[in-house]
Amino acid sequence: QVQLVESGGGLVQAGGSLRLSCAASGRNVNSYAMGWFRQAPGKGREFVASISWIPGNSVYADFVKGRFTISRDNAKNTVYLQMNSLKPEDTAVYYCAAPSQIYSDYPTSYEYWGQGTQVTVSS
Numbered sequence: 001q002v003q004l005v006e007s008g009g010g011l012v013q014a015g016g017s018l019r020l021s022c023a024a025s026g027r028n029v030n031s032y033a034m035g036w037f038r039q040a041p042g043k044g045r046e047f048v049a050s051i052s053w054i055p056g057n058s059v060y061a062d063f064v065k066g067r068f069t070i071s072r073d074n075a076k077n078t079v080y081l082q083m084n085s086l087k088p089e090d091t092a093v094y095y096c097a098a099p100s101q102i103y104s105d106y107p108t109s110y111e112y113w114g115q116g117t118q119v120t121v122s123s
Contacts, residue, residue, distance in 0.1 A: 004022055004024055005025075009119045018119060036050070039093050048060070048068065050107065051071065057106075068081060092119060094116060100112075
């Protein structure tokens with residue numbers, strides 16, 4: 001079992017920055033790849049970025065490339081999403097997630113989810 005708690009959301013003006021954190025707890029948490037997803041009002045949940053259990057291997061959705069950076073600090077059991085040059089269309093609830101299997105680099109499905117943190121970007 002893995003427990004995930006997101007924080008760091010808030011209200012920011014377009015062009016601004018936020019850093020989201022995802023604190024993980026449970027067994028072998030540093031052996032899991034981690035992902036960030038988001039869900040805007042009236043839309044489905046979409047993939048934002050993921051990072052392998054080995055820091056350095058990351059994947060991004062096209063719409064955040066060059067603006068968002070995912071990272072992890074295994075000493076703190078925490079994954080981060082640094083979001084720069086925010087746009088109003090980035091407004092959504094952001095979730096972190098972990099797959100069911102450890103030692104995966106690029107998971108295609110996720111088992112564990114946090115409760116989400118709201119990001120609102122004003123124009």
